Amino acid sequence: MIRTAADILGRSAPSQTYTWTDRDYMLYALALGCGSNPTDEASLPFVYERHLKVIPTLPTILAWIVEPTFASLGAHVDFALHSGRKSRSIEPCRSLQRFR
Numbered sequence: 399m400i401r402t403a404a405d406i407l408g409r410s411a412p413s414q415t416y417t418w419t420d421r422d423y424m425l426y427a428l429a430l431g432c433g434s435n436p437t438d439e440a441s442l443p444f445v446y447e448r449h450l451k452v453i454p455t456l457p458t459i460l461a462w463i464v465e466p467t468f469a470s471l472g473a474h475v476d477f478a479l480h481s482g483r484k485s486r487s488i489e490p491c492r493s494l495q496r497f498r
Contacts, residue, residue, distance in 0.1 A: 405472070411465040423452045426459070 424445050427433065430453065433445035443451040 409466055409471065414464055416460065420447060420450055423450060423456065426456050427453055
């Protein structure tokens with residue numbers, strides 16, 4: 399079923415909380431290509447446990463998994479355009495282990 403913007407806009411979802419670990423931070427960084435060159439000292443803090451840094455775009459992955467999902471809205475993900483989402487960080491990014 400094809401949905402229009404009018405069908406989808408204004409829908410809301412209950413508050414959701416997500417948690418991450420250092421492993422998740424490192425896997426995200428690896429997926430973006432950090433660490434592909436082990437001699438690149440600029441990217442090592444994103445993939446190595448000591449003095450670990452977090453790439454600030456990590457919370458943007460929530461756009462693909464939080465409710466309402468594209469599927470629950472009746473929108474085909476290949477034709478969907480994500481135009482925005484409101485989020486709030488509970489803690490500074492490095493210590494971010496919970497995100498709401």
